[in-house]
Ligand SMILES: Nc1nc2c(ncn2[C@@H]2O[C@H](COP(=O)(O)OP(=O)(O)OP(=O)(O)O)[C@@H](O)[C@H]2O)c(=O)[nH]1
């Protein structure tokens with residue numbers, strides 16, 4: 001009973017040892033060894049029901065913080081008495097929430113975890129994040145505390161609890177899920193468990209997809225709710241805080257040079273319906289492209305650099321914006337030379353990204369513009385032969401962006417390029433997999449993507465441009481095999497950066 005009595009006001013004001021202990025509790029860093037021993041003695045004398053009664057009393061007087069400080073000193077070894085105090089929190093959901101909140105404020109990850117796990121064990125009702133916003137906030141701050149403490153085990157347990165629906169139906173608590181999975185992934189990364197971290201983000205992606213599928217069905221059933229400005233502001237704030245979470249994970253993966261994680265985070269963000277912001281792109285570009293250098297300008301197959309890295313090539317007629325797109329992708333202003341004069345790029349310009357990083361190195365190849373009018377017929381023929389040999393023989397070519405001006409649509413040079421690809425593709429009997437969903441197991445593959453450039457100069461892709469593109473693809477027989485993905489970009493507004501990056505994932509098997 002001494003413990004219960006000690007919670008009364010008198011003892012706090014006395015100059016007793018307990019009071020001295022309390023001062024030490026509030027200054028944990030300067031705590032001398034052995035402090036808190038007296039509190040153990042106090043705790044040992046209290047029965048669970050005494051504690052529970054006192055907890056309820058304190059709950060009424062709003063002094064739960066004091067209780068948390070007193071009954072759960074971090075330095076106390078686990079024992080009967082402490083368990084009793086923890087048990088008291090299981091009495092009712094309100095007390096539990098208050099004590100947990102107090103512990104979170106006290107930054108006491110260890111005891112917050114004890115309180116939470118006790119509740120897991122008892123199987124009593126958990127904070128229902130799907131119906132109670134305060135409970136959602138509580139779970140979120142709990143996992144943030146665990147993350148700060150680097151308690152990866154407790155975070156895994158929280159993930160399991162979340163997946164088991166203990167905090168509410170997971171598809172109704174995506175925001176809480178995001179906190180749980182991201183914190184878990186970040187803690188796994190600190191412990192060098194990169195694969196486990198990716199697994200967390202993948203699981204979040206699957207959940208986000210389920211939520212998106214479910215809400216699509218609901219949206220079809222009912223008309224969209226009206227949103228006023230305040231609601232709009234709130235939604236923007238929420239989206240920004242969610243993006244911060246994705247950005248932190250992305251940077252954490254980038255720091256470890258684990259690009260599979262970087263790409264998985266981007267995919268998951270998409271599944272969660274979030275529009276990436278400038279900070280995300282900055283994080284993406286700095287994670288995926290640590291350094292990038294010009295290698296050489298190749299003029300023939302013999303002068304290509306050794307095929308030691310996977311590569312991505314940018315093809316299209318002169319002036320369509322190839323060099324600008326290379327720069328946009330890697331987040332560099334003037335890596336590839338840009339010019340108002342068509343035909344500026346006259347050779348296969350090779351850039352290498354992450355040259356010193358075996359797993360993440362790749363080549364970017366800025367191809368010469370096909371169909372430049374002021375180049376002789378003979379020179380054009382040479383370029384075309386080079387291009388054919390390059391696509392046919394370059395085993396490390398993984399991704400080919402074919403750029404077409406979104407205002408102009410398909411021109412003869414573009415039809416020619418599609419024709420060349422289709423011929424090569426058909427003659428190799430599908431050895432190249434010109435498909436949106438090609439997988440690594442199908443052997444050497446080439447992903448072909450049409451990119452409609454300079455979208456800032458048009459208010460939308462006109463039906464004429466769309467039709468010309470469809471007709472050309474159909475005619476070339478490329479569509480006989482599978483869909484050809486189309487991305488819309490602008491090097492001026494940076495539109496389409498993330499679509500391009502999502503295709504980039506195919507370039508390197510280590511990133512998938
Ligand atoms: N408004 C706008 N202009 C662009 C865009 N992309 C490129 N440009 C401009 O188009 C011109 C040609 O761009 P480049 O990137 O040099 O084109 P390229 O395809 O590399 O040209 P070649 O090297 O001659 O084959 C430059 O003046 C660019 O500033 C874009 O998205 N929007």
Ligand SMILES: [Mg+2]
Pocket residue numbers: 322323324337338344345366
């Ligand atoms: Mg160029």
